[in-house]
Amino acid sequence: MRTLAWIALRVYPFALLLLAWSLLSKYGILGNQFVMPSPGRVWETFKALVHDGTLGAETATTLQRVLIAYAMAIVAGIVIGTLIGRLRYVRLALRPIASFLFPTPKVALYPAMFIIFGLGSASKIAFGFSEALFPILLAAAAGTSQIEPRLLWSAAALGTPARAALVKVVIPAALPAILTGARIGLVGAIIGVYMGEMIAGGDGLGHVMADAYRTLHTADMYASIITISLIGFALDRVFLLARGWLLAWSAEEEAQAA
Amino acid sequence: MAQAPDAGTPARLGSRLAASAPALVLPILSVAILLGLWQVAPRAGWVRATSIPPFSEVMTQVWALLGEPEFWTNLAGSAQRWAIGFALAIIVGVPLGTMMGRWRPLYRLVDPLLVVGYPVPKAALILLFVLWWGAGNASRIVIIVAGCLIPIVISSYHGAHGIEPRLLWSARGLGTGRVGSWFRVVLPAALPQILSGLRLGIAISIFTLLASELLIRGIGIGSFMFTALDNGQTLVVFAMATILAVIGFALDFLYMRAVRRWLPWLEGDV
Numbered sequence: 001m002r003t004l005a006w007i008a009l010r011v012y013p014f015a016l017l018l019l020a021w022s023l024l025s026k027y028g029i030l031g032n033q034f035v036m037p038s039p040g041r042v043w044e045t046f047k048a049l050v051h052d053g054t055l056g057a058e059t060a061t062t063l064q065r066v067l068i069a070y071a072m073a074i075v076a077g078i079v080i081g082t083l084i085g086r087l088r089y090v091r092l093a094l095r096p097i098a099s100f101l102f103p104t105p106k107v108a109l110y111p112a113m114f115i116i117f118g119l120g121s122a123s124k125i126a127f128g129f130s131e132a133l134f135p136i137l138l139a140a141a142a143g144t145s146q147i148e149p150r151l152l153w154s155a156a157a158l159g160t161p162a163r164a165a166l167v168k169v170v171i172p173a174a175l176p177a178i179l180t181g182a183r184i185g186l187v188g189a190i191i192g193v194y195m196g197e198m199i200a201g202g203d204g205l206g207h208v209m210a211d212a213y214r215t216l217h218t219a220d221m222y223a224s225i226i227t228i229s230l231i232g233f234a235l236d237r238v239f240l241l242a243r244g245w246l247l248a249w250s251a252e253e254e255a256q257a258a
Numbered sequence: 259m260a261q262a263p264d265a266g267t268p269a270r271l272g273s274r275l276a277a278s279a280p281a282l283v284l285p286i287l288s289v290a291i292l293l294g295l296w297q298v299a300p301r302a303g304w305v306r307a308t309s310i311p312p313f314s315e316v317m318t319q320v321w322a323l324l325g326e327p328e329f330w331t332n333l334a335g336s337a338q339r340w341a342i343g344f345a346l347a348i349i350v351g352v353p354l355g356t357m358m359g360r361w362r363p364l365y366r367l368v369d370p371l372l373v374v375g376y377p378v379p380k381a382a383l384i385l386l387f388v389l390w391w392g393a394g395n396a397s398r399i400v401i402i403v404a405g406c407l408i409p410i411v412i413s414s415y416h417g418a419h420g421i422e423p424r425l426l427w428s429a430r431g432l433g434t435g436r437v438g439s440w441f442r443v444v445l446p447a448a449l450p451q452i453l454s455g456l457r458l459g460i461a462i463s464i465f466t467l468l469a470s471e472l473l474i475r476g477i478g479i480g481s482f483m484f485t486a487l488d489n490g491q492t493l494v495v496f497a498m499a500t501i502l503a504v505i506g507f508a509l510d511f512l513y514m515r516a517v518r519r520w521l522p523w524l525e526g527d528v
Contacts, residue, residue: 013370092284100503103510105464107472107480108502111487111495115309148382162357192377194399195469198382199484210473213385221389225382232377 033175037219042226045219054208059227062091062193065121066235069128070189074182078134078171081140081178086170091141102138106130114200124196124204133190139181143174150242176250179243188237205231302406311493319497335477338493339395340467343402347459351407352452365415371407380405381469393474405466406459413455417448453517460513464506471477 018039024030025038033041049055083090084098117123147170155165171178197206205228212214212220293313301305311319315447323329340358383404387397425447429439445452471480479502 009366009370013374016371017374026439030511035389089280089284093288095286096289100507103461103507104503105461105506107468108483108499108506110472111483112499114487116493118357187377190377191381194379195381201474209382209385218389221385225378225386228382229374229378232379233374236377249268 034216034218037222042219042222046223046226049220049223055223055227058203058205058208059231062197062206062228063231064097065124065130065197065204066189066192066231069125069193070132070186073126073129073132073136073185073189076129077181078140078178079187081137082144082166082171082174084137084141085144085174086166091145094207098134098137098141102134106192110196110199119200123200124193127192127196128189129192131192132185135181135184135188137181138176140174140178143177144170146177147173176247179246183236183239183243187232188233190228190235194228286483308492311496315493316496318501319493320500321496323494323501329479332477332479332482336467336471336479339398339478340402340463343399343467344406344459344463347403347406347410347463348456350403351410351455351459352414352445354447355411355452356418356440356453358411358415359418359421359448360440362442364394365419368411369415372411375406380472383464384470386474388474392475397474398470398476398478401470402463402466406463407460409458410452410455413451413458414448417451417455418444420451421447449521453521457510457513460509461506464509 021039025036028036030036037045046055054133080094080098084094085091093129106127109130110123113126113130114123117126151169151173152165155169156162160168193204194206194209197204198210199206201207201210205224209224209228212218212224296310296313297508299305300312339460354368358368380401384397384401387400391397391400421444425443426439429443434442467478468480468483471478472484475481475485479498482504483495483498486498
């Protein structure tokens with residue numbers, strides 16, 4: 001009975017969205033079939049796009065950019081964040097810059113990044129990177145600055161050099177906090193790349209969206225935005241699985257699993 | 259203030275100054291180095307001045323833009339739509355979120371929808387909204403609501419969900435009705451979480467505003483900036499990026515100042 005309820009809860013939002021969509025389309029509430037094609041028509045478009053290879057290729061392009069941007073943001077975020085969290089001088093020097101850039105809408109910098117990085121892949125990766133970096137960086141700074149001193153004393157007493165303790169003690173202890181920031185950053189990376197592809201196209205799922213809008217292939221627009229949302233949803237699930245595996249030792253994770 | 263009595267002796271004062279000198283110098287120094295690099299690099303030819311104009315030229319352009327009526331018309335257009343959209347998101351999001359926190363069936367009904375809606379790139383929806391409602395204010399306001407509704411609902415939910423049951427029992431025991439206890443107990447107790455959700459909402463809605471204006475041009479500050487990009491006005495692009503970055507930072511800063519000033523007992527919670 002419990003598993004049935006569990007499945008029902010997972011299926012229901014999709015079923016409800018499909019139902020609402022069918023009704024909106026059927027009765028032309030938001031517009032005619034052209035503006036709001038039925039789910040069936042979008043499904044046909046979707047199959048056609050998969051069949052001629054467009055969707056697979058564009059999805060691969062977008063996914064590749066997202067993963068590069070996200071990997072760069074994780075490495076840079078953890079390294080800079082840990083330095084800010086652990087070293088007073090670095091914190092003093094970088095805090096004004098980080099706290100200015102964190103709440104700043106990164107989209108305001110997109111045009112400047114286009115000028116600097118050009119209209120190709122580099123600028124789209126830069127958008128994803130800039131959206132993903134700060135949540136990770138701030139979480140790493142906060143997490144590493146709040147480590148129990150006893151953990152470090154024990155490591156030192158057992159003969160761990162300070163630098164090794166950074167990797168062996170500080171980062172693992174801050175991992176729950178870092179991963180919370182990293183989960184927010186993941187969606188940022190996806191949205192940054194997708195927006196970049198929409199603005200200055202060429203390839204990628206965002207380009208499919210913008211191009212379909214210009215050429216009035218409305219069904220393709222729905223196919224594109226549904227695909228990128230499903231990618232976001234799937235990557236978030238993968239992230240949660242990875243987090244469970246990485247934090248299997250921590251009390252927080254045990255409490256969540258229970 | 260426990261060390262106050264011996265802080266006056268010269269030796270102590272000296273060592274305290276020595277300890278706090280980096281705290282004063284380092285932040286200023288790092289910002290100065292960054293701006294200095296921005297100024298020198300294009301001049302010295304380390305980067306092309308056509309792709310990164312020097313800091314001083316960008317500042318001159320900022321000043322020039324601030325004197326242009328066209329800039330203010332576009333800014334006012336965006337600000338107005340943003341204010342309406344953000345207010346609508348609060349009016350819908352806070353009651354919905356707090357009710358989800360206090361009434362489990364509503365949570366079970368709405369939460370899966372939020373989970374599905376979370377990874378959708380909201381700003382891209384503007385193209386669909388334009389198909390449905392045209393390129394007017396309706397689409398441009400709804401996109402802002404869509405952008406910041408989910409974080410506002412989720413934080414309001416967490417705030418209301420975490421309330422000590424005893425607070426509500428006491429209120430009910432003292433004869434406060436359902437509606438009364440929502441206003442007098444649930445809302446105040448959930449306030450810190452709601453306010454931090456609004457802070458997130460500000461950031462996300464500014465993103466959505468600018469990104470949607472760049473996709474659908476019209477009167478608006480984002481359109482103004484991206485039209486400058488299309489026209490190859492690099493200097494205007496950098497000046498606008500600087501202005502918008504400062505506005506985004508200032509909104510967050512002023513919001514936090516306002517919360518600390520008017521709700522000082524919440525310090526540290528938001």
